Amino acid sequence: MPLVAGVDTSTQSCKIVVRDAETGALVRTGSAKHPDGTEVDPRHWWDAFQEAAAAAGGLADVAALSVGGQQHGMVVLDADGNVIRPALLWNDNRSAPSAEALITELGEGSRETGAQAWADAVGSVLVASLTVTKLRWLHDNEPENAARVAAVALPHDWLSWRIAGYGPADDPTAPLGPQLDKLFTDRSDASGTGYYDAAVGEYRLDLLERGLGRTDVVLPRVVGVAEAGAVAHPSVAGSAVDPSTGSGTGCLIGPGAGDNAGASLGLGMTSGDIAISIGTSGVVSAVAPKRTADGSGAINGFADATGNALMLAVTLNAARVLDAAREVLDVDFDGLAELALQAPPGSDGLVLVPYLEGERTPNRPDATGTLHGIRLATSTRAHLARAYIEGMLCGLADGLDALRAQGVSVDRVMLIGGAAQSPAVQQIAPQVFGLPIGIPEPGEYVADGAARQAAWTLAAAGDPEAAAPAWSTTIATTLDADPKPAIREQYAAVRDLV
């Protein structure tokens, strides 16, 4: 049976799954770490990809692969294919003033008008995460670098291009050289740039110009949902594919996706499904038939990887809030969970508003966190552990409310991402959300979605009408608990003081 690979080049690491294209059975996996920081030289992603591929036993026998990745990161290339400066990631807040300037300019002086105008144009009110704000920051703060820009890519576009063998002229791992016109992307990731309208499937060069100050740059070609954007260079993948197993032309590279669209495909989400992802970012997402335009900015109206829309509420403070709690309490993952479950729901009034890196939803880029309600009785390690977890989950529960306010129905909720492994998160989440929460089998759902897309791309190469393969996702457990509305009430009271 042909094999396919799915890659997740995420904020903290690169993860690869190799699966059977027909059944979806997991065959091999590998992963490698990315460096910390909100600006990162993309060569680290290339190094981590190669390390993860080696850990997964190599990709020589893979007939198709796809790359899902952290969204929005600004990768700027010069005419020779060199990365001009470290990529500014989705969680880099330096462009918050640029976002505000762009909003007010589009609104001709009115922030409210401008916010709605951006939402109407590209589905999202601008915040520092979106690529166009980072281009504006580059234009205003590093004009020499801005003047050298010949192409703008996103993390997944750039990695797919490197896998195809393109890159800087003097790089021996890029035998095909700097062919910028070979860059490609998909509509889900393009929809997070701030200069692509997924409703009509077109770049908005007028909005790109508002960011970068010009439009004479290469933007990645947006390929169809199951269209191969390129073939992997045989030094990277596909050199040993047996033509009789499904590919005689090397390893196809599928369109790829933004990581949240990848997870949606991996989970097989349909209308009424909600995914709550607790990775570096906290994301509450739902698929929808049409792109939304929420002028309040709470919901991003992005695209999914199948032709639908993907509505997202995204927080900056998720798994790393728990990493911070582990640091403060000097415990490991299990220790943190044990401590948190020793404290009562609501932590006897101890509330953490977890804006440890500013916040994106709500849009408070300069905010810091607040610990409220500290008394002798709540000065225990258990209360503190629970307050960190409850505060992080309350931010996500606000995101689910924002989705509901946009008319989303909530039939099934699934919890994924690194911190979803925590037994304390699993037990406290149904109390905070007031809903049963499904825990899928532990897995890498972004990489799985990318693998499913790769299998779809492989099938579509033989039959353009082929549908995405019907791989199933198993919900291992559904956790229920009595809702504890007091947790969110006390959080809301403190949140609005911040």
Ligand SMILES: Nc1ncnc2c1ncn2[C@@H]1O[C@H](COP(=O)(O)OP(=O)(O)O)[C@@H](O)[C@H]1O
């Ligand atoms: N058992 C656990 N309890 C709490 N947090 C965890 C656990 N396992 C992993 N994590 C956290 O999950 C995060 C990584 O999740 P992941 O979804 O891979 O992130 P990303 O996709 O943003 O790189 C890390 O911050 C890590 O500390």
Ligand SMILES: O=C(CO)[C@@H](O)[C@H](O)COP(=O)(O)O
């Ligand atoms: O900015 C967003 C979505 O708009 C984030 O979801 C990033 O896509 C990063 O994802 P993770 O690495 O945290 O999974």
